[in-house]
Amino acid sequence: MQPTNRTARTTRSRRLARAACLLAVAAAVTVTAAPAQAAPAWGRITQVDLGVDGAGANQQSMSLGISGNGRYALFHSAATNLVPDATSGRGLYVRDLRTGRTELVSRTADGAPFPSVTDEAGISGDGRYIVFSAEANGAYNVYVRDRVKGRTSAVTNGTASGTGQSYEPAISADGRRIVFMSTRTDLVPGAPVAPNTRNVYVIDRVTGATRLVSVGADGQAASGDSEHPTISADGRTVGFTSKARNLLPATDGGTADLARLRFTTLYATDLDSGTTVVAGLDPDGTPGAAAPTIRLSPDGRYVAYALRAIPLPGGKARTELFVNDLRTNRVQSIRTSTNPDAICWGEPDAAITADDRWIYFAGGCSDTIIRAGRARFDLYRQNLRTGRTELVTGAPDGTPLAGAAAGLFVTDNGRTVLFSDTNSDLVPDGRRSSDWQVYIRSLKNS
Template sequence: MGSVKGRVGRLQVGWQQLARILAVWLSLWGTGLPSIAQLAGNAPELVSANRAGRAGNFASRAPGVSADGRYVVFFSDASDLVVGDTNEARDVFVRDRALGRTERVSVSETGAQANLGSQQSGDHPAINADGNVVAFDSVATNLVTNDTNGVADVFVRLRAEGRTERASVSTAGLQGNGPSTSPALDASGRFVAFQSSATNLVPDDTNNVADIFVRNRELGTTERPCGAVQPNGPSSQPAISADGRFVAFVSAATNLVPNDTNGALDVFVCDRATGRLELVSRSSSGEIGNADSILPAISADGRIVAFKSLASNLVPDDRNGLVDVFVHDRATGQTQRASVSFLGRDSNGVSYAPALDCSGRFVAFGSEATNLVVEDYNQVPSLFLRDLVSQRTYLIDRNALGEQANAAVLDVAPALSCQPLLAAFSSLATNLTPSDENEHSDVYIQTNLLPSCQTDGDCRDQNLCTEERCGEDGICVFTTKTCAPLDACHEAGICDPATGECSNPVKPDGTDCDDSNLCTENDRCIAGRCTGSAVQCTG
């Protein structure tokens, strides 16, 4: 009788062969599912590497990525990623993939290492579009002067300037009297959103629960966004759009929008320009989710919001009773489920926190499901990429041979770059790169996420708001159409994927504008037109 290991090996090979046959059969019936052959050769890159290029000597996780994918931020308990790491505490690092260098950013302005741990919350650090600005939380007391509150604060590190500043302070510069964590950055690094239990960051904060705050680093101001109504429940997990206008977050409050009676955590979006709050964890028909929705991600323009939810009423025929990943389009009001089987039905496993690319077209997430793609046979949580336009799902965590990861992707949100499209993620696998021998979680980045192409036609889809072409590297490149403001009284537009046409929302009446008429004054937007009163000519 053969060994158990031998029988298991033959069984796995059998399943692989069956999966390949099924993939071919489905492709013949027009599903267009990607196969291992299409995606093989996508060698992941070890990001949490030490100076010798090997995996660090302890766990690393929770990556964020710059717009072009060059810089990856993450936290780590390893002590061998940089020289002189002797604080025996968790630190935050940035990896420059172009130069193959790692920098510790949870340091003081003089470069001194933190005297206590950073990202003890386990949340992600944040990085802006060009990779220069990094935000993180830390209980260290020596990163800035006069840090005497004894709680976690949110800090910002300006890498090029070698400067560290504290963001979780009031407009008057008062340090928070409660812990602040979970930072998010806009594209420029000007705006820092974070959650805090402090009651002294803004006036009239009397609800005694955690709130969402936004720090304007240029003006030195701190606000509680959409603060006309003080939440009657705690809020957390902020995400912010590229321009800092839209902030997505989770709240248990029931008084932010009318008719919030589900008794569950909901996902909201605050429009900081208008003060309008919107509950987005709802179905396409407007029904609020009947269970908790958490961990939002938001597209660069603030239109698309992804989140995970246990709700069963956000889409029709959700009968699996499991946490799924959903995506809500704020422009159309439509909600779709991203964590679906390769036949478009219920997944058979729990799905993890999502990440969106800048356009909102692609959503990445981990999942315990085994039926999201045909060839998922490793029986551990894997990482997936869903194309919301083509309605295709791709398995990401493979090695250069196309083999699946041999251990789980972590239940931590991945990160997606803008252009090129890359995915950073945390995994316990040891077979993604030859240099991983530490038996701890590591941070990787995967390139070439989409199937290969030979002509532009191979990348064609039905979204008229994207231009598709086959790149020089044989990978599809998607460029999203931008809709500039029509004039001073209209916002940046939203492109309709069905028509390719832009619609430009009207700015609120009373917004300052300039009608270029020297004979008018006090110009204001009224019903989308810039009008002013006539200048009185005397003498």
């Protein structure tokens, strides 16, 4: 596969198209039952993508991360009114939720805004470091911004003669390890990398060492593209998607199952032991046909993902959300209904709290939707131990709202969630200006 020179607009369109598809899925179900759970004691929903004089973003925004203590929120926006010098739009921003200050963080080493950035970025646990992918001199590379020192440095320059693109960075909570996808072949000298193939790497910012993660079990180059990497907050586990079929040993019992798949397989690699396993399993323990997004719990024990399911009436696509315990390979279905006959759907970009207790997710079921034919992808949280489910983006009376939620990120204590939403009535002050905006909500006593 030839590497794609993806622009911020292209990457953004992919995510918005996926969300639009999910809206269509929810709209296809006609139901009239009341929700099964009452709304918990949540505080008011607050808009995050605000800029100069508190004005709402004049273009669409998407949430990308939140610091562990909930003070700093990271988001991407095409707006031009968030900071005085953001005239080109399509930038990455951090909002200090305590002071209300919005800061453009996608800046070059000399402080100028990058003219072209993707909506793929990450924030460290204390909010100090931001990693992102931006274009300069005809190529996309991964950069890290130190917000305290106001410095930006490149992570994936490689050698002077090397070519290729680097995207999709994520960062550990302490800011030490950064994972990313790249088509370059010069990042690790002598590494078994096939030309024009997407591979997953991790760099240790303390030692300066870069390591190839997506490598064949026999030490040969991966036989297919690997991308969409993520890293656990503790920096030990890397999750990614791959079409390669040689990442596991040939004697592994799951190899034959991998060969039959025509969709993406999800993997998790323990960086300490070097062990790679299939993370996206069906409930029967075999590799599942998964959507190309993977989320890890902060300690790397649990992985959240969505598997393709039987389409809804009318042929609408559908994915179901699952959580796999990588220690036991126990696969748990995440649903908003206990009715086994209910048709359910779920977004893969779910967020798990640091104590492995709660999972935040966007989804729904056919018996927990209020109004027939109303397109909706509500935000819930579920207790992974008890199965208790709570509606997060509900109206004051506990009923769901119109629209869809996506891009979920949660604080370490699980009491504050950052998300994007298309609901037009989430905030009463009317500062919405486009379909997707960024919001935050906390428990009242947090």
